[in-house]
Amino acid sequence: MIQAKDINFYYGDFQALRNISMExxxxxxxxxxxxxxxxxxxxxRLFNRMNDLIDNTRLTGECLVEGENIYRKSVQVDELRKKxxxxxxxxxxxxxSIFENVAYGLRVNGIRDKKYIARQVEESLKAAALWxxxxxxxxxxxxxxxxxxxxxxxxxxxxxxxxxxxxxxxPASALDPISTSxxxxxxxxxxxxxxxxxxxxxxxxxxxxxxxxxxxxxxxxIEYDDTKNIFLKPEKEQTQNYITGRFG
Amino acid sequence: MKHTExxxxxxxxxxxxxxxxxxxxxxxxKQAFLGGDIELAREIVSREKRVDACExxxxxxxxxxxxxxxxxxIDLRLALSLIKISATLExxxxxxxxxxxxxxxxxxxxxHPQIIEELQIEQMFDLLISMLSDSFVALESENTKVSGxxxxxxxxxxxxxxxxxxxxxxxxxxxxxxxxCGLKLMLLIRKLExxxxHCSNIVEEIVFYVDAKVLKxxxx
Numbered sequence: 129m130i131q132a133k134d135i136n137f138y139y140g141d142f143q144a145l146r147n148i149s150m151e152x153x154x155x156x157x158x159x160x161x162x163x164x165x166x167x168x169x170x171x172x173r174l175f176n177r178m179n180d181l182i183d184n185t186r187l188t189g190e191c192l193v194e195g196e197n198i199y200r201k202s203v204q205v206d207e208l209r210k211k212x213x214x215x216x217x218x219x220x221x222x223x224x225s226i227f228e229n230v231a232y233g234l235r236v237n238g239i240r241d242k243k244y245i246a247r248q249v250e251e252s253l254k255a256a257a258l259w260x261x262x263x264x265x266x267x268x269x270x271x272x273x274x275x276x277x278x279x280x281x282x283x284x285x286x287x288x289x290x291x292x293x294x295x296x297x298x299p300a301s302a303l304d305p306i307s308t309s310x311x312x313x314x315x316x317x318x319x320x321x322x323x324x325x326x327x328x329x330x331x332x333x334x335x336x337x338x339x340x341x342x343x344x345x346x347x348x349x350i351e352y353d354d355t356k357n358i359f360l361k362p363e364k365e366q367t368q369n370y371i372t373g374r375f376g
Numbered sequence: 377m378k379h380t381e382x383x384x385x386x387x388x389x390x391x392x393x394x395x396x397x398x399x400x401x402x403x404x405x406k407q408a409f410l411g412g413d414i415e416l417a418r419e420i421v422s423r424e425k426r427v428d429a430c431e432x433x434x435x436x437x438x439x440x441x442x443x444x445x446x447x448x449x450i451d452l453r454l455a456l457s458l459i460k461i462s463a464t465l466e467x468x469x470x471x472x473x474x475x476x477x478x479x480x481x482x483x484x485x486x487x488h489p490q491i492i493e494e495l496q497i498e499q500m501f502d503l504l505i506s507m508l509s510d511s512f513v514a515l516e517s518e519n520t521k522v523s524g525x526x527x528x529x530x531x532x533x534x535x536x537x538x539x540x541x542x543x544x545x546x547x548x549x550x551x552x553x554x555x556x557c558g559l560k561l562m563l564l565i566r567k568l569e570x571x572x573x574h575c576s577n578i579v580e581e582i583v584f585y586v587d588a589k590v591l592k593x594x595x596x
Binding site: 331332371 | 378381446447448450451452588
């Protein structure tokens with residue numbers, strides 16, 4: 129589904145990623161962990177070209193999504209982002225109604241069929257485990273929702289345009305334990321339909337939700353393995369020191 | 377040392393203390409059995425409660441450690457191993473008590489020394505004591521290189537156990553009045569054989585903790 133080959137990435141003169149290669153299988157959850165500044169978010173943002181928005185950056189290597197090099201000149205970034213959705217650390221609903229937040233992606237993609245939009249909004253909200261909580265107040269402002277509900281709304285918004293990959297950059301770090309638990313349950317249930325890549329600082333969250341885990345440090349991918357191996361018997365001492373809190 | 381490491385260190389220390397206690401129970405059981413020392417046997421029986429208390433305390437402290445610190449990797453393996461090791465030490469403590477009760481039971485505590493020698497009971501005790509003390513050193517030093525040697529000693533214990541069946545059968549056939557004490561002696565030897573199995577289990581737990589390898593049940 130996703131293949132990274134010999135990725136090097138630079139912010140100006142600073143090399144943020146060093147020779148990273150990784151394969152991510154379809155319908156799996158992959159977690160990236162590592163200390164702040166290790167490059168995990170930078171690596172995540174490569175998959176839908178979010179780093180393009182930052183000036184003075186440079187990439188070498190290949191990044192393939194569904195077999196296609198997404199950094200080829202012929203690639204339409206808008207089309208890529210339909211395929212690769214993203215959820216950010218802080219919920220960022222638009223100043224619109226709950227319904228319009230989810231419908232937004234469909235409308236900007238030129239879809240006008242009201243019945244289709246209504247059905248897609250409902251299905252996305254159901255997939256994001258939010259429908260039962262909002263079905264009677266779809267016209268209310270998204271800002272009236274709690275933080276956890278807003279984050280699930282953002283996930284519904286990302287799902288509405290039917291992506292195959294969902295990138296999540298610390299999606300639960302600003303949420304309370306109950307909302308975090310709902311997001312984790314959601315990640316688990318979405319796995320059957322989507323490929324999910326999540327960046328998290330919460331080690332236990334990585335252990336709970338992911339099938340595979342990649343540990344990054346100083347721009348390098350130190351270890352990438354089945355999550356249960358990483359958390360029970362990591363191969364590398366650096367990984368062990370980090371996950372057991374002996375790092376630094 | 378970080379406070380999480382201090383917690384683990386404290387857990388390990390508790391298990392070390394229990395280990396020393398159980399080792400001393402086993403050494404005293406040997407002494408009491410071979411010397412027919414009923415006073416010493418009574419001391420073993422009364423100290424068994426301390427072994428049980430150690431197990432309960434370690435269980436509780438390991439549960440708290442896992443709940444509060446969410447350990448992973450080598451720390452999780454250590455906590456899991458310590459829980460199992462303490463349960464195993466408690467079983468060994470029970471067997472030591474069982475041997476002591478055999479000594480206290482005056483019906484069969486005066487077996488002819490020649491039979492004891494022929495059954496190699498002293499050698500069995502010595503093998504078990506060395507298995508238990510060597511595995512203690514393996515945990516303290518986090519060195520599993522000696523695990524093979526310790527496990528080989530269990531094979532030697534098993535050989536003595538199987539040979540004892542034939543030896544005791546001959547004695548019991550020759551003298552039916554020895555039947556009851558012969559059977560009791562067989563049960564005692566069975567206890568020693570089980571201690572060997574438990575020592576092997578402890579070694580397997582240490583290998584799991586240090587090397588992240590599963591040895592038990594022939595898993596590779």
